[in-house]
Amino acid sequence: MSVHLILFLAFGAVAVAGAINLLAQTHPINSALSLIAVMAALAGEYLLLGAEFVAAVQVIVYAGAIMVLFVFVIMLLNAGVEERTKGSRVAILFGVPGMLLGSLLVTWVVLRYSGTEAVPAGALPGAPRTIGTLLFHEFLLPFEITSILILVAIMGAVVLASKPPTVAPGAPIRRVD
Amino acid sequence: MPIWIYILASVIKSAIVLGVLLTAVAYTVWLERKVVGHMQNRWGPTRVGPFGLLQPAADGLKFLFKEDLTPPHVYKPLYIAAPMIAVVFALTSIAVIPFGNSITIAGYTIPLQITTDVNTGLLLILGVTSIGIYGVALAGWSSNNKYSLLGGLRASAQMVSYEVSLGLSLVGVLILTGSFSLNDIVAAQGGHFWGFIPRYNIFLQPVGFFCYLMAAYAETNRIPFDLPEAETELVAGYHTEYSAMKFAMFFMAEYANMITVACLATLLFFGGWHGPIFGPEILQALLPVFWFVAKVFVFLFVYIWVRGTLPRFRYDQLMAFGWKFLLPLSLVNLIATAIAVAW
Numbered sequence: 129m130s131v132h133l134i135l136f137l138a139f140g141a142v143a144v145a146g147a148i149n150l151l152a153q154t155h156p157i158n159s160a161l162s163l164i165a166v167m168a169a170l171a172g173e174y175l176l177l178g179a180e181f182v183a184a185v186q187v188i189v190y191a192g193a194i195m196v197l198f199v200f201v202i203m204l205l206n207a208g209v210e211e212r213t214k215g216s217r218v219a220i221l222f223g224v225p226g227m228l229l230g231s232l233l234v235t236w237v238v239l240r241y242s243g244t245e246a247v248p249a250g251a252l253p254g255a256p257r258t259i260g261t262l263l264f265h266e267f268l269l270p271f272e273i274t275s276i277l278i279l280v281a282i283m284g285a286v287v288l289a290s291k292p293p294t295v296a297p298g299a300p301i302r303r304v305d
Numbered sequence: 306m307p308i309w310i311y312i313l314a315s316v317i318k319s320a321i322v323l324g325v326l327l328t329a330v331a332y333t334v335w336l337e338r339k340v341v342g343h344m345q346n347r348w349g350p351t352r353v354g355p356f357g358l359l360q361p362a363a364d365g366l367k368f369l370f371k372e373d374l375t376p377p378h379v380y381k382p383l384y385i386a387a388p389m390i391a392v393v394f395a396l397t398s399i400a401v402i403p404f405g406n407s408i409t410i411a412g413y414t415i416p417l418q419i420t421t422d423v424n425t426g427l428l429l430i431l432g433v434t435s436i437g438i439y440g441v442a443l444a445g446w447s448s449n450n451k452y453s454l455l456g457g458l459r460a461s462a463q464m465v466s467y468e469v470s471l472g473l474s475l476v477g478v479l480i481l482t483g484s485f486s487l488n489d490i491v492a493a494q495g496g497h498f499w500g501f502i503p504r505y506n507i508f509l510q511p512v513g514f515f516c517y518l519m520a521a522y523a524e525t526n527r528i529p530f531d532l533p534e535a536e537t538e539l540v541a542g543y544h545t546e547y548s549a550m551k552f553a554m555f556f557m558a559e560y561a562n563m564i565t566v567a568c569l570a571t572l573l574f575f576g577g578w579h580g581p582i583f584g585p586e587i588l589q590a591l592l593p594v595f596w597f598v599a600k601v602f603v604f605l606f607v608y609i610w611v612r613g614t615l616p617r618f619r620y621d622q623l624m625a626f627g628w629k630f631l632l633p634l635s636l637v638n639l640i641a642t643a644i645a646v647a648w
Binding site: 157161164168171180181183184185187188191192193196197199200203204255256 | 446
C-alpha cells in the first residue's frame with residue numbers, strides 16, 4: 129500500500145468520524161467544530177488527488193470564512209445544549225433502512241452506468257493555472273451568472289438585515305453615531 | 306534524490322526553522338519591550354543578563370512555574386484547546402516560506418524551505434492563518450466571561466473583515482508574477498530596473514503594499530487595531546481568564562503571526578532573499594539568508610515602532626476604515642494593475 133493510499137484512507141476516516149460526531153454532539157459549537165474537521169479532511173483528500181487549488185480554496189472559504197461566521201452566530205445567540213429525545217418511531221423504522229437503501233442505489237448507479245473511472249492519486253489537473261484557464265475561457269458565462277447570483281443574495285441579505293425606520297412621521301430625527 | 310535523504314533533510318530543516326522561529330518569538334518580545342521603553346524614555350528590561358538579554362528565558366521560566374488556573378465556570382474542552390489551536394496554526398504557516406535559494410550539499414540540491422516548492426504556497430499561508438481565528442474566537446467564548454466574549458467577537462469580526470482586503474491586496478503581485486508559488490514570486494524580483502534600482506514589487510505595487518500592511522496589522526490584532534484586547538475597555542479581551550503557559554501560548558501565537566506577516570511582506574514586496582551577493586563561496590551561500598532575515602527584522606521593527614507611536618482606533622473607525630477605505634482602495638489597485646498588465 130502506498131503512502132498516498134494510507135493518507136487518503138486516513139483523511140477519509142477523519143471526515144466520516146467528524147460527520148458522525150457532528151450529529152452525535154448536543155452542543156451546537158461542538159457540532160460546528162466537527163464540521164470544520166470534515167472540511168479540513170476533505171481539503172486533504174483534494175490535495176492528495178492533485179487538486180491543490182481546490183484544496184486551498186476549501187480551507188480558505190469553508191473552514192476559514194463560512195464556518196467562522198457559523199461559530200460567530202452560535203456565540204452571539206448563546207445557544208444552549210440540545211435536549212435529547214428518543215426521536216420518532218417512524219424515523220427509526222423507515223428512515224434508517226430507507227437511507228441505507230437510497231445510498232446503496234446511488235452507489236450502484238454511479239458504479240454501473242456513469243462511466244466514471246477511478247482516479248489515481250495526484251492525477252487530477254488541479255494546478256491554479258489550469259483552473260483559471262477553464263473558468264475564464266470555457267466556463268466564463270456560468271462563472272459570471274454565478275457571480276450575479278451571489279451579488280443578488282448579498283443585496284437581499286443587506287435589505288433583510290437593515291431595520292426599517294422606526295421614527296414617527298414628523299418627529300425630530302436624532303442622529304445616532 | 307533518495308527518499309530517506311529527503312525525509313532526513315525535512316526533519317533537520319523543520320527542527321532548525323522551529324528552533325529559530327521560537328527563539329525569534331522570544332526575542333521579538335524582548336526587542337519590543339526594549340524599543341518601546343526607549344521610545345517612552347525608559348530603559349526597558351536591564352536586570353537579567355547584559356542589556357536584559359536573558360529576560361525571555363526568565364519570562365519563560367516564570368510562565369512554566371506559575372499556577373495554571375482553570376476558572377470553574379469555563380467550558381473546559383474548548384478552554385484548553387483554544388490556545389493550542391492559536392499557537393499550532395501560527396507556527397504551521399512558516400512551513401511554506403522559503404528563506405533562500407536552494408543549496409547543494411554533497412551533490413544533493415536542498416531547497417531552503419521546509420516543504421518543497423508548493424505551487425499554491427501563498428494560498429496555503431492564507432488558509433492556515435484564516436483557521437487561526439478559531440483560537441481567539443473559541444477562547445473568548447469558552448471562558449464564559451463577558452469581556453472575553455466581547456474580545457472574541459471583536460477579533461473574529463475584525464479578522465473576517467480585513468481578510469478581504471488582505472487577499473485583494475496580494476492579487477496585484479500575483480497578476481504581475483502569474484504564480485502562487487512563493488519561489489516564483491521571489492525569482493521574478495531578481496535583477497534591476499535601469500541597472501541600479503532592484504526589481505522589487507514594492508516599486509510596482511506601492512498601493513498594494515500599503516493595503517497589505519494595514520490589513521496584516523489588523524489580522525494580527527496589533528496596535529492600532531488591537532481592539533480584541535483593548536485593556537481600557539475589556540480588561541484583556543479574549544485571554545482575560547487565561548494564566549501561566551496557556552496565556553503564554555496566545556502571546557507566542559501573536560508574535561509568530563507577526564513574524565509570518567513580516568516574512569510574507571519581504572517575499573512578496575521586497576524581493577525575498579535577493580540582495581548584493583559577493584565574496585567566497587560559503588559567504589555566497591549564506592548571504593541570501595542574511596538578506597532575508599535582515600528585511601524581516603526591519604518589518605518587525607516597524608511593527609514595534611507603530612506600536613510606540615499610534616493610539617488605538619475606535620471600533621466604528623476600525624470597521625469604516627476596513628470596509629469604506631481599504632477595500633475600495635485595494636479593488637482600485639487590483640483593477641489598475643490588471644489594466645496595466647493587459648495593456
